[in-house]
Amino acid sequence: MSASLVDITLRSGSGHNYVRWELNDGSYFDWDTNGRSVCITPSNLPSYEGRSLTDDETLAYLYVLRAPVQSETGKYEEAISDYKSAMRLHTEVPMPYNNYAWLVATRRFAGRDAHIEPAIAAARYAVSRDPQANYLDTLACSLALDKQFEEAVNVQERAVAEAPWQADFRARLEMFRSPSPKDCTGMS
Numbered sequence: 001m002s003a004s005l006v007d008i009t010l011r012s013g014s015g016h017n018y019v020r021w022e023l024n025d026g027s028y029f030d031w032d033t034n035g036r037s038v039c040i041t042p043s044n045l046p047s048y049e050g051r052s053l054t055d056d057e058t059l060a061y062l063y064v065l066r067a068p069v070q071s072e073t074g075k076y077e078e079a080i081s082d083y084k085s086a087m088r089l090h091t092e093v094p095m096p097y098n099n100y101a102w103l104v105a106t107r108r109f110a111g112r113d114a115h116i117e118p119a120i121a122a123a124r125y126a127v128s129r130d131p132q133a134n135y136l137d138t139l140a141c142s143l144a145l146d147k148q149f150e151e152a153v154n155v156q157e158r159a160v161a162e163a164p165w166q167a168d169f170r171a172r173l174e175m176f177r178s179p180s181p182k183d184c185t186g187m188s
Helices: 055-072 076-089 095-106 112-129 133-145 149-162 167-177
Strands: 002-009 015-022 028-032
Touching (some): 002 055, 055 076, 076 095, 095 112, 095 133, 112 133, 133 149, 133 167
16 A cells, blocks of 8 residues: 555645555545545546656645745745756646746846746746636736736736636736836735
8 A cells, every 4th residue: 555645726726635545456545634534536637637646746746835935035046946846846737837937027036037038938838738817927927027018918818817806917917008017026
């Protein structure tokens, strides 16, 4: 018998994880340690969700959890290193790509300019894997940082269409459209 981490996205868009106990006969038992109940893995998930994570993929998950802590304490290079490690260890998952791009688009730190192009590429990759509103918003902010405001407006319009209730998304769209457009530096 072995145990592994399983990661999924719920219908609400929230992330969720649980433990999968793989039995000797090839069957498995999914258990939510927080809810203290059996989990049923939904069907029709992306290929990187709903399956037992490898050791490297589990380590990538840890890096994605640690990076925001690094960032919140001003350790931006350490956070970037964690995101890049996660991207290398679990290439399919869009979250570390998106979160790396968001960090670069919103925080001031030494050496930031060297990360602009890689952040745009990372944001584009995240959107290609999962074109959700949050990832589109990150891509728009990344483009705005590079002064590509026309494309930022186009991408942000898609984010607003996907999530019209998000006041932050609408405000950023107006910011990108303004006669003196601004990027997302300083936003959280």
